[in-house]
Amino acid sequence: MKITATIGLGANLNDPAAQVEYALAELDRLPATRLLARSSLYTSAPLGYVDQPDFVNAVAQVETGLAPRALLHALLDLEQRHGRERSFRNAPRTLDLDLLLYGSARFREDGLTLPHPRMQERGFVLMPLLEIAPDTVIPGRGRAADWLAACSGQHVTALPPPAVAVNA
Structure with a gap:
């Protein structure tokens, strides 16, 4: 049975926009999984530990035959392949x-924990999520759109799409 899963992506080290773009492409290559939708890239100020660079964020939806734990392990493996180190909570990554x-x-x-326990508190999750799935309901919490106003003090900005090269 295939399920639609929603994944938040973020990076703030080693060309973060490229890290997120590569990871979006890699989601489509996970076993029994295909990318259904992906948001634009957004920048956001760090939360928690603030003495670090801004983040680049996105949200993707995938259709997957993987069980939740197997999908989580595949995501953690992907993080590790990108050089993720967990030195302390909210560290740069x-x-x-x-x-x-x-x-x-x-x-x-x-x-x-599903749904993710803090997703409704994070503008860098809600803005890209609502871009690709405006009618999303967070199980047990209600419509994602209803939570966005509570994140108004967070600095989240959509990045312009990359310039497309035009051959003359």
Whole structure:
């Protein structure tokens, strides 16, 4: 059975926009998984530990046959291949992948809570999510759009699309 899962992506080290773009392409190559939609890139000020560069963020939706734990492990492996180091909470990172939603699943087990426990508090999640899926309902919390106003003090900005080369 295929499920639509929503993944948050972020990076603020080693050419963060490129890290996120590469990871978006790699999501489409995960086993039993295909990329359905991807947002534009956004920049956001760091939360928590603020003495670090701004982040580049995006959100993707995939159709997957992987179980939630298997998908999470695939995302963690992808982070590791991008050089992710977990030196301290909210540290700068080459790539951060969060499993935000897995269909309408609601559960908590060691190392995995769905929906992601803080997604409704993060403008850098909600803005790109609403770009690609404006009617998203966060299970147990309500419409994602209804949470966006609470994030108004966060600095999140859509990046312009990359320039397209035109052959003369």
